[in-house]
Every structure is written in C-alpha cells, then in structure tokens.
Amino acid sequence: MAKAKIKADISTEEKIKEAARKVFTQKGYAATRTRDIAEEAGINLALLNYYFRSKEKLFEIIILEKMQILFGKIGPTIMNEGTSIEEKVELVAEHYIDTLVSNPDIPLFVLGEIKNNPDKFAKLIKTKTNITNSALFRQLAERRPDIDPLHFIFNMLGLVIFPFIGKPLIQLITGLEQQKAAALMNERKRLIKTWFVAMLEAP
Amino acid sequence: MAKAKIKADISTEEKIKEAARKVFTQKGYAATRTRDIAEEAGINLALLNYYFRSKEKLFEIIILEKMQILFGKIGPTIMNEGTSIEEKVELVAEHYIDTLVSNPDIPLFVLGEIKNNPDKFAKLIKTKTNITNSALFRQLAERRPDIDPLHFIFNMLGLVIFPFIGKPLIQLITGLEQQKAAALMNERKRLIKTWFVAMLEAP
DNA sequence: AAATTTTTTAATCAAATGATTAATACACGA
DNA sequence: TCGTGTATTAATCATTTGATTAAAAAATTT
Numbered sequence: 001m002a003k004a005k006i007k008a009d010i011s012t013e014e015k016i017k018e019a020a021r022k023v024f025t026q027k028g029y030a031a032t033r034t035r036d037i038a039e040e041a042g043i044n045l046a047l048l049n050y051y052f053r054s055k056e057k058l059f060e061i062i063i064l065e066k067m068q069i070l071f072g073k074i075g076p077t078i079m080n081e082g083t084s085i086e087e088k089v090e091l092v093a094e095h096y097i098d099t100l101v102s103n104p105d106i107p108l109f110v111l112g113e114i115k116n117n118p119d120k121f122a123k124l125i126k127t128k129t130n131i132t133n134s135a136l137f138r139q140l141a142e143r144r145p146d147i148d149p150l151h152f153i154f155n156m157l158g159l160v161i162f163p164f165i166g167k168p169l170i171q172l173i174t175g176l177e178q179q180k181a182a183a184l185m186n187e188r189k190r191l192i193k194t195w196f197v198a199m200l201e202a203p
Numbered sequence: 204m205a206k207a208k209i210k211a212d213i214s215t216e217e218k219i220k221e222a223a224r225k226v227f228t229q230k231g232y233a234a235t236r237t238r239d240i241a242e243e244a245g246i247n248l249a250l251l252n253y254y255f256r257s258k259e260k261l262f263e264i265i266i267l268e269k270m271q272i273l274f275g276k277i278g279p280t281i282m283n284e285g286t287s288i289e290e291k292v293e294l295v296a297e298h299y300i301d302t303l304v305s306n307p308d309i310p311l312f313v314l315g316e317i318k319n320n321p322d323k324f325a326k327l328i329k330t331k332t333n334i335t336n337s338a339l340f341r342q343l344a345e346r347r348p349d350i351d352p353l354h355f356i357f358n359m360l361g362l363v364i365f366p367f368i369g370k371p372l373i374q375l376i377t378g379l380e381q382q383k384a385a386a387l388m389n390e391r392k393r394l395i396k397t398w399f400v401a402m403l404e405a406p
Numbered sequence: 407a408a409a410t411t412t413t414t415t416a417a418t419c420a421a422a423t424g425a426t427t428a429a430t431a432c433a434c435g436a
Numbered sequence: 437t438c439g440t441g442t443a444t445t446a447a448t449c450a451t452t453t454g455a456t457t458a459a460a461a462a463a464t465t466t
Binding site for chain 1: 315317318319321328334335353357364370377387406
C-alpha cells in the first residue's frame with residue numbers, strides 16, 4: 001500500500017502535471033484519456049494514480065490553475081478604487097491578451113467546464129471576487145446610470161476573450177494564419193480601450 | 204439484417220433526434236453516452252443504432268443543424284449589398300439574440316466542437332460564406348481603412364455571442380437570475396447597434 | 407388471415423478506460 | 437552493504453460504453 005509521497009520527485013510529478021495541462025485544456029475533461037496524459041508525459045499509467053489518486057483529482061488541480069490564470073488578476077484590477085474605468089479596461093485588456101496569446105485554449109476550456117459543472121466551482125469563485133461590489137461596477141453605474149453595468153462587463157470580457165474562443169471558426173472561414181491572428185490580438189490591446197470608451201459615451 | 208427504413212416512423216426517429224439535441228448540446232460529444240440519449244428519448248438503446256447507425260452519425264446530424272442555426276442567417280445578412288453597416292449589425296444582433304435566448308447552449312457547443320475537430324467542418328463552412336468577400340467586410344474596410352475589418356467582425360460576434368458563453372460564469376459570480384439574464388439579452392439587441400456605431404467612429 | 411416487412415426489445419459482445427495490485431528497481435541513510 | 441522507504445513497471449480488474457444479434461412484436465401487404 002504505497003501511497004504517501006514524502007519525498008516528491010519533482011521531475012515526474014511535474015511531467016504529469018505538464019502533460020495534463022496540455023491534454024485537458026486541449027480536449028476537455030470528458031475527451032481526455034488518462035492514457036493520453038501518461039503517454040504525453042512519457043510515464044507509466046499507474047504513476048498518474050500513484051501521484052494524483054485519480055483523473056478527477058488531477059483535473060481539479062489543473063483547472064484551478066487555469067482558472068487562476070484566467071480570473072486571477074481581474075479581481076484586484078476591477079476592485080482598485082484608485083484607477084479610472086479607462087485605466088482598468090486598459091489593464092485588463094493588456095494583461096489578458098498577453099496571457100491568452102500564450103494560452104489560447106484556456107477560455108473555451110474553463111468556460112466549458114464551468115458550464116458542465118457549475119456547482120463544483122460555485123463556492124470557489126463566488127467568494128473570491130464579487131463583481132457586483134467592485135469599484136468598476138460602481139464607476140460604470142455612475143458614468144452610465146441608464147445602462148446596467150453588467151452590459152459593460154460583458155462587453156469588456158467579450159472584446160477581450162471572444163476572439164480566442166471564435167478563432168478556430170474564423171481561421172476556418174477566412175484562412176487566417178496563426179501569425180496574423182497573434183498580430184491582430186496585439187492590436188486589440190490598444191483598440192479595446194478606445195472602443196470601450198466610445199461605447200461608454202454612446203448616445 | 205434489418206437496416207433499411209423505407210417507411211420512417213417519424214415519431215421514434217424524431218424522439219431520438221430531440222433527445223440527441225438536448226444531450227449533445229448540453230454535454231458535448233465526448234461526455235455524451237448513447238445510453239443518456241436513449242433514456243432521454245425513452246427508447247431502447249438499440250434503436251439509436253437502428254435509425255442512425257452510430258453515435259458519430261447522429262452527432263453529425265445534430266451539430267449540422269445547430270451550425271445552421273448559429274451561422275445560417277449571418278451569411279445572407281452580411282452579403283447583402285443593399286444594406287448599411289448599421290442595418291446589418293442591427294439585423295444580426297436582433298436575429299441572433301432572439302435565437303440564442305431560446306438556444307443558449309449552442310455557441311459553446313458549436314465553437315467547442317469546431318475547435319476539437321476543425322478538419323471535419325473545414326469544407327462545410329469554408330465554401331458556404333467567405334466573410335472576407337462579404338459586403339460587410341468591404342463596407343468596414345471603406346469606413347475604417349485604418350483598422351482591420353476582422354476586428355469589427357470579432358467585435359460584432361463578441362458582443363452578440365459572448366454573453367451566452369460567459370453566462371454560466373457570470374451567474375456564478377453575481378447570482379444573476381435566469382429572468383434578468385433574458386431581459387439583459389433583450390436590451391442588448393438595441394444597444395449593440397449603438398455600441399457598434401460608436402466603435403466605428405472611435406478615434 | 408397468411409405472409410412479409412418493419413419496428414422494438416433483451417441479451418450480449420468487444421473494446422476502451424479508470425483504477426489497482428504485486429512485483430521489481432532505485433535511492434539513500436544506518 | 438544491508439535495510440527501509442520510495443518510485444516505477446507490467447499485468448490485471450471491474451466497469452463503462454458503443455455496437456450487434458437474434459428473437460419477438462407490431463404494422464403492412466397480399
């Protein structure tokens with residue numbers, strides 16, 4: 001009954017996690033076979049259970065990581081009372097586009113798994129950052145009392161995140177090459193701020 | 204070797220398709236068990252294969268339907284040389300938000316499956332509507348020669364579609380109720396047009 | 407009504423899949 | 437170097453899952 005790992009072999013454990021990151025985010029939980037992960041990691045299948053007990057447990061570790069990447073910085077940014085709407089949007093756009101260019105699979109992966117299993121992540125997210133109480137939310141309500149601030153939250157996230165979700169489709173129908181896609185995403189960092197301000201000031 | 208269905212029993216075949224629509228769009232291809240579909244349809248598992256040969260074949264029928272719903276009307280709309288940018292955006296927003304309010308699972312489902320298997324849908328979509336040659340694309344290039352029209356395509360689709368993809372998340376962190384969500388989506392039909400024009404005119 | 411075709415069911419198969427086990431290899435302090 | 441705990445492997449298990457089969461039931465035709 002060997003189960004404790006008092007002395008962790010960083011190398012093997014990390015190899016498995018790295019493989020799991022790749023396969024899980026690429027294919028999602030349901031389509032991922034533990035054998036795929038083992039093969040990708042170049043290890044014996046049994047080692048996966050030796051180090052992580054189960055597919056489920058390993059998955060939770062990975063998706064929490066990815067959720068942290070996807071939502072980790074947005075909380076502090078929108079909570080900051082000392083920055084303007086414009087600054088917040090600029091920070092969010094720049095940070096997330098940089099992040100997502102290196103991790104383009106994350107949004108579809110995370111949002112998909114949240115939708116498949118909302119209860120699982122309910123407590124985890126809910127407590128962390130309540131958007132409704134954020135400085136950004138209040139600032140938006142003050143600037144445009146006639147429009148529900150949630151609209152602008154959707155707009156901001158949509159402008160930043162959607163291109164990464166829609167990219168496979170757009171690549172299919174326009175033949176958009178990977179390089180030009182990356183260039184477009186970088187342009188958006190600057191444009192989104194301008195667009196967002198324009199939407200704020202729209203009649 | 205009973206395999207031909209010369210006289211189709213609409214009722215049973217349609218029951219299976221209806222169940223397949225529900226389960227596939229809710230959970231995706233990989234997470235769907237043919238037994239789930241059979242149970243949802245209230246039929247014997249073997250009937251699924253009797254009518255549709257395989258899970259794969261049934262899936263293709265369903266996702267083609269859903270892609271038709273998601274993309275079917277956008278082609279003619281953006282190809283129309285006789286309407287302005289504003290009119291096109293308004294038509295797209297109104298049509299898709301109405302459609303997606305009744306079918307909120309479609310975007311994540313379709314975009315997810317496209318990403319999982321781009322080759323499968325390559326020919327199917329590519330030929331259908333080449334956005335790059337659309338009237339909208341040309342109009343956008345004329346109106347804002349300084350900005351890649353693809354940005355505005357992303358913006359339009361993001362404003363319309365993203366709220367439906369991000370809804371599970373937003374519901375989690377704001378407790379947004381289903382009813383208010385629907386009301387928000389309806390508001391967007393009118394707002395998106397204004398926002399889009401504002402973005403077009405942004406400095 | 408008899409014969410034929412179509413639809414439905416229960417039972418079963420074969421492959422895939424998550425997980426476990428028992429044995430072996432390895433590391434390292436006593 | 438021996439012994440003990442750790443890491444790794446090959447083999448195997450139990451379940452799930454997509455699919456098939458053979459028989460029964462229902463519908464349709466003759």
